[in-house]
Amino acid sequence: MARFTFFGGKGGVGKTTVSAAYALRCADAGHETLVVSTDPAHSISDVFDQPFGDEPEPVTGHEHLAAMEIDPEAEVEAHLMDIRREMEAQVSQVVVNEIDKQIEMAHETPGAYEAALFDRVIRVMREEADAYDRVVFDTAPTGNTLRLLSLPEFLGDWVERLIEKRETSLDLYQKAAIGKEEPRKTAENDPIIHRLRERKEKFEFAGRTLREDADFYLVLNPDELSVAETRRAVERLGEHGLSVTGLVVNKVTPAPDEDEHGRGADYLRARVERERERIAEAEETIPVPVVARIASRTGEVTGPLLDEVAAELGIDVDD
Amino acid sequence: MARFTFFGGKGGVGKTTVSAAYALRCADAGHETLVVSTDPAHSISDVFDQPFGDEPEPVTGHEHLAAMEIDPEAEVEAHLMDIRREMEAQVSQVVVNEIDKQIEMAHETPGAYEAALFDRVIRVMREEADAYDRVVFDTAPTGNTLRLLSLPEFLGDWVERLIEKRETSLDLYQKAAIGKEEPRKTAENDPIIHRLRERKEKFEFAGRTLREDADFYLVLNPDELSVAETRRAVERLGEHGLSVTGLVVNKVTPAPDEDEHGRGADYLRARVERERERIAEAEETIPVPVVARIASRTGEVTGPLLDEVAAELGIDVDD
Structure with missing residues (x-):
């Protein structure tokens, strides 16, 4: 079992939930575990209903589990200021003004955001590797990084x-x-x-x-776009010598009871069928096993709901 | 009524479907209409089950309606080759080799893709403005463009x-x-x-x-992430003097029949309720009216289904 586990995938597929559930399983199995969240929209603070910051903190009510939150915006800021300081030492004021403009623009490019985030992820890997048996990230390197x-x-x-x-x-x-x-x-x-x-x-x-020393999982939803993006991500990672361990299909629509009939049941059955086709397509066209299918939930996944998701996750956390 | 209509929004929200439905309404009302698709994953060719290319072609079975497809990949290629040719005329071979490397890298940046696409959109606006009363795009300028x-x-x-x-x-x-x-x-x-x-x-x-001479609609889905992204997009467009005419909420989960009971009906009711909250949040926090709520469909939206969506769209196409 690798020390580092990454859950990648597009925004909104549910990486943070799946990462938290996986980290919970690791901790419950007795491994000292740190979960690192990088998503400001749906963060690990929401999941555990406890504020986390830039340093690891124990998660209340869970043994062997700590969490931290990286704010990518702050990282970009720090990263660019760093470059600015270095430059200033080397060049004239005129050039510094020019650099300021460039930095202003670079700030808005998606590349800057990803590069700064990746930088911070590497630092966490270096600094926390000794203190934990498992470090779980709700992000994975993407094309740019x-x-x-x-x-x-x-x-x-x-x-x-x-x-x-x-x-x-x-x-x-x-x-x-x-x-x-x-x-x-x-x-x-x-x-x-x-x-x-x-x-x-x-x-x-x-x-x-x-x-x-790392495992990669990609989180996807059972729709066409997500399957296509996951296929591309597996290829990209492969090109850089990183192989994906498994796919986690999240937000799978639940089937109605067998005796349910009506507009709602018809809609759900058609939808479940269509999602099955998408998952089958993923299994046929992506050379990575689907290791979990997690049902869609209508509420925020926190507290006891997270334990449910952890149970559905069914990824082996030992060996 | 503006000549140009843009439907923006993140990948997967259903911009192409909504654009096609809107174009169909314009054409049915007697306006000479061109719909331009830029999404290779779910294109206007799929919607009308007819192959379209880089030049406008009449849509079979629909009067006053033509369609074309822009391939952004091909545009990036052409755009960069253009730059290369221009550069070659000005500089030495050594520099050309260096430029080749830079072009190779630029090719992979998201900015290049968007810039090339925007360039092509502007060209279509210039070239087709006289031939049509309405030109509908399934894309809108984003942050970079x-x-x-x-x-x-x-x-x-x-x-x-x-x-x-x-x-x-x-x-x-x-x-x-x-x-x-x-x-x-x-x-x-x-x-x-x-x-x-x-x-x-x-x-x-x-x-x-x-x-x-343009109207902007943003297409979103009734979830947290999509609402937040739409709010940001409205702000960005506003900063550049472009105001959004309306929001189209797509993929709204249908409610079950009143007499339906069971696991499926419970799930759907909770989901419908949650989506209502998200739409209410959009209405409260985004200073742009929600002009349509389009029900989620389990099948591909083509043929008669498109007419249904067009009816649900209910955006005035005249005046």
Whole structure:
């Protein structure tokens, strides 16, 4: 059983509910578990009716279970301010103003949001791995962030060549500045090279850990669009060496009782039939097993309802 | 009544169905109507069970109605190849290779997709405005494309300054090359300036037409996420001077018969109640009227089903 478990899928399919239910199963089985939510709309605070923040906190009423909430907006903000500070140290005021405009625009691009979130997820993986047996995320790398995983190979040669060049120029600088008592500048303490090395190492860690110590589940709903998107997500993850462990079909419409008749029962039967076809299509066209079918609920999934969902989830949490 | 009608909303809410139903109403009322679909997953070809392509074609069995399909993937491709060709004319092979890499990456960004699609939508607006009384799109400008509408003001001063500079340098070039019998280069036939002017004019046209001769409807489903997204979309459009005419709530769960009892009826009643709350929330928090509530259907909406939806739509198509 991998230490890290990711539940991916489009907004609204129910990733946070499924992640919470899975984390609950892990905790009930005696594993020290942390569930990390990244969805501001339907957060783990709603599920457990308890406020969570950026640091792990024990979940009241559940042993072995802690939760935390990442606010992606705040992460984007911090991420971009970070870049700004670094830039400022290197360039003139005119350029800083230009950078401000660019940052303003970058703030609105979906890529910035995902990149900042992924960055934070990697940090949680690094920092919390020792304290917990299981860390469960209600998000998985998507197209844009998966590309970051190939950054280490891409950066590898380039960083090495850059270091060589930087060494030469720093050497010349050193000779010109001789006798000025300045601290010796080397590639080792050059801030740009330091930053590049750091990034390279971070994504190396992420790629290795995601490939060797993580399980991926995709949550979908039994409709055409969701099945098609899940098929594409499985392909994308595969292209980056990440294989999906299972599919969780959520929000499955319940069948009426056998003796029910009328407009409502007719509608439900037709709908159940159509959803069955969609699930069959998913099973035929996506090379990943459907590990759970979770019934649609009309109320918020909290408290005892979450235990019900956890029971329906039926993913093995041991071995 | 505006000439252009846009139906926006997140993927899967049913924009194409609603657009087709609305176009059908316009055509039935005697207006020459073109419906333009941009969704490859659920296209207008599926709705009318007739293949449509990149040019308007009459819809079989319906007077005054034509349809066309824009393939956004093909548009991105064409758009980027266009940029590449232009660049090649200006720069060296080394740079072209670098551009190729950038284009490869740009291809995968969500922004490229939306920008190319919006470009094509503007072209359809320009080319088909005279031939039809009504042009209906199953897409509306989103966050990324709305930003393009402020491009003309942004580009305005800059293009003028650039032209001045370009004039000066072309003038110097002219003096140096005197007697070489080359055609006289001026800012008027400079390809870069031409391109900038063209873009400026295009987005000026788009901004003006969208503000003065277009109606916007947002399609949503009666769930929390969809309501929240619609609220944000209304705000975004408002920031760019575009006001939303109405909201169309699609996929509303039908109530069971009054005398139905059992698990199915209980589920449906609870669900109907919850959806009513969501629609009430939309009405209270979004300053745009709900103009239609369309019942959820279990089958594909085609043929006679589309007429039913058109009847439920109840948006006035005349005046």
